[in-house]
Amino acid sequence: MDMALEQARLAYESEEVPIGCVIVYDDRVIGRGANMRVTKGNVLAHAEIIAIDEACRSMGDWRLEDCTLFVTVEPCPMCSGAILQARIKEVVFGTRNPKAGCAGSIYNLLDDDRFNHKAIVTEGIRQEECAEIMRSFFRNFRR
Amino acid sequence: MDMALEQARLAYESEEVPIGCVIVYDDRVIGRGANMRVTKGNVLAHAEIIAIDEACRSMGDWRLEDCTLFVTVEPCPMCSGAILQARIKEVVFGTRNPKAGCAGSIYNLLDDDRFNHKAIVTEGIRQEECAEIMRSFFRNFRR
Numbered sequence: 001m002d003m004a005l006e007q008a009r010l011a012y013e014s015e016e017v018p019i020g021c022v023i024v025y026d027d028r029v030i031g032r033g034a035n036m037r038v039t040k041g042n043v044l045a046h047a048e049i050i051a052i053d054e055a056c057r058s059m060g061d062w063r064l065e066d067c068t069l070f071v072t073v074e075p076c077p078m079c080s081g082a083i084l085q086a087r088i089k090e091v092v093f094g095t096r097n098p099k100a101g102c103a104g105s106i107y108n109l110l111d112d113d114r115f116n117h118k119a120i121v122t123e124g125i126r127q128e129e130c131a132e133i134m135r136s137f138f139r140n141f142r143r
Numbered sequence: 144m145d146m147a148l149e150q151a152r153l154a155y156e157s158e159e160v161p162i163g164c165v166i167v168y169d170d171r172v173i174g175r176g177a178n179m180r181v182t183k184g185n186v187l188a189h190a191e192i193i194a195i196d197e198a199c200r201s202m203g204d205w206r207l208e209d210c211t212l213f214v215t216v217e218p219c220p221m222c223s224g225a226i227l228q229a230r231i232k233e234v235v236f237g238t239r240n241p242k243a244g245c246a247g248s249i250y251n252l253l254d255d256d257r258f259n260h261k262a263i264v265t266e267g268i269r270q271e272e273c274a275e276i277m278r279s280f281f282r283n284f285r286r
Binding site for chain 2: 037038040041042043044045046049052053056057059060061062063064076077078079080081082084085086099100102106107109112114115116
């Protein structure tokens with residue numbers, strides 16, 4: 001989660017909503033992403049999507065079955081869906097997103113028997129730091 | 144939907160699950176995609192994601208607010224989430240996906256007051272053709 005927070009700080013420095021993500025396989029980081037939605041002018045530039053894209057390229061496979069994804073903020077529907085599609089084994093997130101979170105807040109897409117995959121979810125890791133960087137961002141840039 | 148079916152046929156020719164998508168803005172096609180998940184070894188290579196990526200590049204914006212997305216099969220959670228995130232105005236799909244569809248089947252992510260966007264959804268356009276190309280694919284390639 002330390003490295004995911006480092007990615008969140010990179011987003012912050014670009015005046016982007018500070019969310020960061022890393023994907024780990026076999027103790028190795030195979031994907032990382034900092035939210036760059038505005039900078040890239042592309043809705044797909046969420047931290048998780050960038051990290052999943054890099055991880056698929058690293059692995060040469062659309063399946064990321066034995067991977068763990070660490071992200072500072074609870075994934076939105078798009079990113080939760082991408083986690084399901086990639087069959088990522090485990091998701092660890094820092095703080096909840098009550099407005100769009102789909103790993104427990106609005107829905108829990110990652111734990112639904114009707115889909116062909118479920119992920120193990122752990123939340124609240126480095127919660128205070130993950131939440132504080134978000135609060136600081138909205139204080140400074142969204143006035 | 145004719146052009147979305149053309150994209151689905153391109154996917155079929157590559158031995159990919161035959162789903163196609165186009166995005167229209169102001170009577171102009173600004174994005175198109177054929178499912179290429181296996182060919183590209185990337186979970187993000189669903190038809191809708193490829194089309195949204197191209198549309199964001201065409202528009203130079205992460206918002207696709209006045210656009211209509213045509214897709215042959217009901218979007219999965221990832222693609223429904225991407226549609227929400229991009230604030231696409233209208234979604235037209237051909238045939239339902241009872242196993243993963245999130246625009247009416249398992250969930251309707253596109254019509255939920257708790258999210259900050261909703262899309263107008265029309266389904267069943269060219270339903271029989273959109274379903275038949277899928278059935279034909281699974282008959283031929285998944286034996």
